[in-house]
Amino acid sequence: MNNISNNLNLSRKKNKNHKSIIKVGNVNFGKDFIIIAGPCSVESQESTLKTAQEVKKYGANILRGGAFKPRSSPYDFQGLGFEGIKILSQAGKEVNLPVISEILDPRDIEKVIDFIDIIQIGSRNMQNYSLLKEAGKIKKPILLKRGMSATINEWLNSAEYILSEGNPNVILCERGVRTFETYTRNTLDLSVVPAIHEISHLPIIVDPSHGTGRLSLIEPMSLAAVAAGTDGLMIEVHINPSQALCDAKQALKCDDFSSLANKVIKLRKYFDINNA
Ligand code: PEP
Ligand code: MN
Numbered sequence: 001m002n003n004i005s006n007n008l009n010l011s012r013k014k015n016k017n018h019k020s021i022i023k024v025g026n027v028n029f030g031k032d033f034i035i036i037a038g039p040c041s042v043e044s045q046e047s048t049l050k051t052a053q054e055v056k057k058y059g060a061n062i063l064r065g066g067a068f069k070p071r072s073s074p075y076d077f078q079g080l081g082f083e084g085i086k087i088l089s090q091a092g093k094e095v096n097l098p099v100i101s102e103i104l105d106p107r108d109i110e111k112v113i114d115f116i117d118i119i120q121i122g123s124r125n126m127q128n129y130s131l132l133k134e135a136g137k138i139k140k141p142i143l144l145k146r147g148m149s150a151t152i153n154e155w156l157n158s159a160e161y162i163l164s165e166g167n168p169n170v171i172l173c174e175r176g177v178r179t180f181e182t183y184t185r186n187t188l189d190l191s192v193v194p195a196i197h198e199i200s201h202l203p204i205i206v207d208p209s210h211g212t213g214r215l216s217l218i219e220p221m222s223l224a225a226v227a228a229g230t231d232g233l234m235i236e237v238h239i240n241p242s243q244a245l246c247d248a249k250q251a252l253k254c255d256d257f258s259s260l261a262n263k264v265i266k267l268r269k270y271f272d273i274n275n276a
Pocket of ligand 1: 040066070102121122123124145175210
């Protein structure tokens with residue numbers, strides 16, 4: 001791609017078959033198809049464990065749950081903080097799934113490092129260079145979400161901040177970009193999946209929950225992401241969506257997550273992706 005800057009050395013592919021494999025628990029990003037699922041935010045021990053059991057049953061490989069929530073309004077639920085990290089970690093252990101959670105403050109990395117398996121850097125922090133540099137100083141996998149108005153070049157430059165500090169374990173996540181469209185919460189840019197595969201060796205997954213913000217669109221866009229070659233999906237699931245404290249409108253019921261996961265498996269078989 002001509003407009004990609006030349007100094008993206010570490011995030012660029014060295015040859016056609018160059019692809020990074022990032023191991024988390026007993027799954028490998030870039031090799032296995034990964035489904036991350038769970039609530040937008042950790043709300044209680046009971047609901048987190050129940051959700052963990054359900055998503056595991058239906059095929060999730062990794063449990064998600066936000067404890068430090070980057071809410072647009074300071075008056076909205078901000079997450080349970082470190083208490084939420086502990087609840088998530090415990091739920092993950094009980095169902096034997098690795099866990100992922102978002103960190104907002106570079107000083108929290110050290111505090112959570114033994115409790116979570118992947119550190120998420122959210123869209124709003126994609127260009128928080130202090131956070132990126134701290135994330136580069138550890139070896140724990142980092143899920144780097146695309147900034148809501150970031151170009152591919154800017155996104156890979158952010159990955160480069162982490163890689164150049166010495167952490168090779170970066171997973172990219174497309175979560176939609178902001179456009180003039182208002183029907184959807186964001187415009188899910190699925191063209192970045194093959195584009196990233198063309199220029200970078202880093203695994204890329206797709207988050208159609210934040211990418212569309214609409215329940216009815218999550219399953220079709222998950223299938224479209226599979227067709228585009230995504231290495232995985234991140235889906236928000238809640239045991240009782242109408243009661244969710246965060247992103248209730250885009251939270252799938254467990255049954256709907258089950259249907260989505262089944263269709264994803266069938267579609268991957270149909271395409272014979274990685275001998276699915
Ligand atoms: C999230 O995944 O919980 C989240 C806040 O997503 P994003 O950073 O993509 O808005
Ligand atoms: Mn959310």
